[in-house]
Amino acid sequence: MLEIILPVKQVPEPGAVRIDESTGTVIRKGTESVINPLDLHAVETALRLKESCGAHITVISMGPPAAEKVLREVLALGADRAVLVSDRAYGGSDTWSTGFILSEAIRKAVPDFDLIICGERATDGDTGQVGCETGAALGLPVITWVEKVSCESKTLRLTRATDRGSEELLAELPALIAVTKAAGTPRLPLLSGKIAARKAEIQLLTQKELALDPLCCGLKGSPTRVVKIFHPKLARNGILVKGSTRENAELLARFLEEREVIL
Amino acid sequence: MTKQTVWTLAELDHKGQLDPVSFEMTARAQNLDAEIHVLLFAPTGVSDETLVPLFHHGAHEVLLLENDAFTFFQADVWGRLFADVARKENMNVFLAPADTLGRTLLPYAAMLLHTGLTADCTALSLDSETGLLDQTRPAVGGDIMATIRCEAHRPQMATIRPRSTAVPAPDVTRTGKIRRCHVTLDGKALQTQLLSFTPAPAEIPLAAADKVVVVGRGIKRPENIPAVKEFADSIGAALGATREAVDRNWLPYSCQIGLSGRTIAPKLYIGLGVSGAIQHLIGMRTAETIVAVNKDPDAPIFKVADFGIAGDCMEVLPHLKSLLAKGGVK
Structure with missing residues (x-):
């Protein structure tokens, strides 16, 4: 049986994001949070492995106490255990600190894991770095842009997309993989799963349990710092005409002709 | 005053030729008015001629890490090597394409080096005196850009979107130095194996x-x-x-x-x-x-x-x- 870890992130609902202009961090207060949509493909990958070769799945998230909601969502889909890593001291962490804290939480909560499955990236920060950094902190092989996974006697067979084509790989466990949307369409939870998830216990890991070096956590422990936030000047001061009329289409056609972009 | 040094990552395509994205990275470094050092992981036997275009595109020196296993990318193996080289070379700035390779290798190395990394930078500027790199990227939500700095950790690392940099015409009179370093790997260190590769259609x-x-x-x-x-x-x-x-x-x-x-x-x-x-x-x-x-x-x-x-x-x-x-x- 595979011991699988699923790191997931709660992200602000698309379109509802604001930024604290003094710290450059995301304001989560007052916005509705959802599970990072790309993480659902990692969840689906884990559930399929559980069905095909047996697995015990631990879903883990670092975030405010409210991140409990996304953990329950993944429990409802079929994860077996949930861990919330939450402490004020971890707030404002950049990708390095987040990777560090997550890796330490994984060491503590599931020391004998076989496989960590991440989504491609989170839709709020859009970096795709935390998975790789977590894997590096744990000294694991990291395989990203995975489109297909199967497992036989603790060896993974993977299809990885690269910029130049696609690779078939074998990877020994333990390892960390990050899957793309192609890995599988997320399923919906069953009512029985939802009911069980509501009552499930969520393990809380705070700074008290993890006792991490404060110089590696939160805003203070982050190597990167936002020094400036600004609105980009993209304006071209172009022409804007109003109405879906043929006259306007003609103006546009003439404009393109003058610019010699249409032959 | 001596110029700042900027390292960039070069990549080979599956035919063993330099991927043009390598020249976008040297072009970025040229815009920073830096002395350019290029890092390349390659299977053994890449010829000097293959690397010459890097000099034409502004590189002063190419450091080639060679091993027969480098026909495909292994984040853990390359990441550890990268971290070793970065320490040895005292790297101040490292730029790589934000492609499937760069977006995996750089975070891996950043963790090992305990340094910052900024993804998908659209603008960079380098202070010629302090060597501090201002890295600008789109931030979450809305019409917002953020400028990010990594003050106390080195190297300062950034990935840059492929095809977001204009590449100046090559100067074919330029030359530079190639340093070849044959890497020995412990067989047990290789935990990933390549079974097959299918190239994508020639042109997107x-x-x-x-x-x-x-x-x-x-x-x-x-x-x-x-x-x-x-x-x-x-x-x-x-x-x-x-x-x-x-x-x-x-x-x-x-x-x-x-x-x-x-x-x-x-x-x-x-x-x-x-x-x-x-x-x-x-x-x-x-x-x-x-x-x-x-x-x-x-x-x-x-x-x-x-x-x-x-x-x-x-x-x-x-x-x-x-x-x-x-x-x-x-």
């Missing part, structure tokens, strides 16, 4: 297209795609899409333009029903001519457009098609 039409027609949510229904496709074909344009259109499965992910898709810089961009979220604008704003048709006159796309029509794109489309297909207006 979208990235290379002169003209691109992009559909956004404003086309309203997937049933409208064929009409847009027909229009695109009639003017010899490739078809692209916004993330919203791809998320609705109107077009495949390979069509997606923007921060989480491709970056394009065509001669002509025509956005139909595209509102212009910053994440999309990042991927197309360097287009030569930008045209947009969108119902909302306040849509951000009109700020970057050279010509905009505030109107229903599906109503404008047939007019435009008949006008342009005839070879222009009489």
Whole structure:
């Protein structure tokens, strides 16, 4: 049986994001949070492995106490255990600190894991770095842009997309993989799963349990710092005409002709 | 005063030739007015001639890490080597493409080096005295850019979107130094094996297209795609899409333009029903001519457009098609 870890992130609902202009961090207060949509493909990958070769799945998230909601969502889909890593001291962490804290939480909560499955990236920060950094902190092989996974006697067979084509790989466990949307369409939870998830216990890991070096956590422990936030000047001061009329289409056609972009 | 040194990552394609994205990285370093050192992982036996174009594109020195196992990318093996080299060379700045390789190798190495990494930078500036690198990238949500610094940790690392950098013409008189370093690996260290490789079709039409027609949510229904496709074909344009259109499965992910898709810089961009979220604008704003048709006159796309029509794109489309297909207006 595979011991699988699923790191997931709660992200602000698309379109509802604001930024604290003094710290450059995301304001989560007052916005509705959802599970990072790309993480659902990692969840689906884990559930399929559980069905095909047996697995015990631990879903883990670092975030405010409210991140409990996304953990329950993944429990409802079929994860077996949930861990919330939450402490004020971890707030404002950049990708390095987040990777560090997550890796330490994984060491503590599931020391004998076989496989960590991440989504491609989170839709709020859009970096795709935390998975790789977590894997590096744990000294694991990291395989990203995975489109297909199967497992036989603790060896993974993977299809990885690269910029130049696609690779078939074998990877020994333990390892960390990050899957793309192609890995599988997320399923919906069953009512029985939802009911069980509501009552499930969520393990809380705070700074008290993890006792991490404060110089590696939160805003203070982050190597990167936002020094400036600004609105980009993209304006071209172009022409804007109003109405879906043929006259306007003609103006546009003439404009393109003058610019010699249409032959 | 001596110049700052900037390291960049070069990549080989599956035929063993330099990937042109390597020259985009040296071009970025040239813009920083730096002495350029290039790092390349390669299978044993890459010839000096193969590397010469790096010098033509501004490199002063190339450090080649060779091993027969380097026919494919292994993040853990390369990441550890990278971290060793970065320490030994006292790297101050390292730039890599934000492609499938760079976006995996750099975070791996950043963790081992305990240093910061900024993804998808669109602008960089280097202080010639302090050596501090200002890294600018689009930030979460809205029309916001953030400038990020890594003050106390080294190297300062950043990834840069492929095809977001203009590459100056090569100077074929330039030469430089090649340092070859044959790497010995413990067999047990190799935990990944390559079984097979299937190259992607030689050219991705979208990235290379002169003209691109992009559909956004404003086309309203997937049933409208064929009409847009027909229009695109009639003017010899490739078809692209916004993330919203791809998320609705109107077009495949390979069509997606923007921060989480491709970056394009065509001669002509025509956005139909595209509102212009910053994440999309990042991927197309360097287009030569930008045209947009969108119902909302306040849509951000009109700020970057050279010509905009505030109107229903599906109503404008047939007019435009008949006008342009005839070879222009009489």
